[in-house]
Amino acid sequence: MTEQINDFQKDALHYLHMLEGDGVELLGKTAVSTKSTVEEPGDVIDFKSTVMTCKKCPELAMCRNSVVFGDGNMKADLVFVGEAPGAEEDRQGLPFVGKAGQLLTKMIEAIQMRRQDVYICNVIKCRPPNNRTPLPDEIGNCLPYLEKQIKTIQPRIVCALGAVAARALLNTTRSISSMRGHNFEYQGAKLIVTYHPAYLLRNPADKKKAWEDLKRVRSELQS
């Protein structure tokens, strides 16, 4: 058992070492497929069709190329929730596929999981123009979709990536630093708050704090 933990620590430190550099392109060579390994049931497909044609936010509906519903394992124990699609996500129609997505993939692998083991989505499903922060009305319009996604998947852990996601899920205005390190509850799942990968790309010094959060995610999954 001790030997396994040491191996895990060794792997994790290896990832952390890579994450601390700016070699995200290099890391991208090992990117894992984002395709779900579990078939989606009919009611989920109907729900998805509703979301994919949604125009509740007129500005976003007019500017988007894609509605980025979410992607991954519909029976996942772990769901990551980000803020909103970016340019690459809007182009491909998939969440976290740009540089921040490559970093998220490595963060998932650092806790010895594969990207296809988890589910990944955002608080809002359409890209805000120029990547501006989603407006409260937009979050209010889209949040019921996220709530239904979580209710359908019934994960054990929800990991909020960044302040916008954490505040939306917890209906609070607290700072991310005051939410990190605490366990919250969301629809029966434990909710753990960490930094958004895009923030970590801009602030690499905080990757060590994110690693502490990921270790808590891993520990909760093993408990």
Ligand code: SF4
């Ligand atoms: S962000 Fe959500 S609520 Fe707004 S138009 Fe897109 S899918 Fe609809």
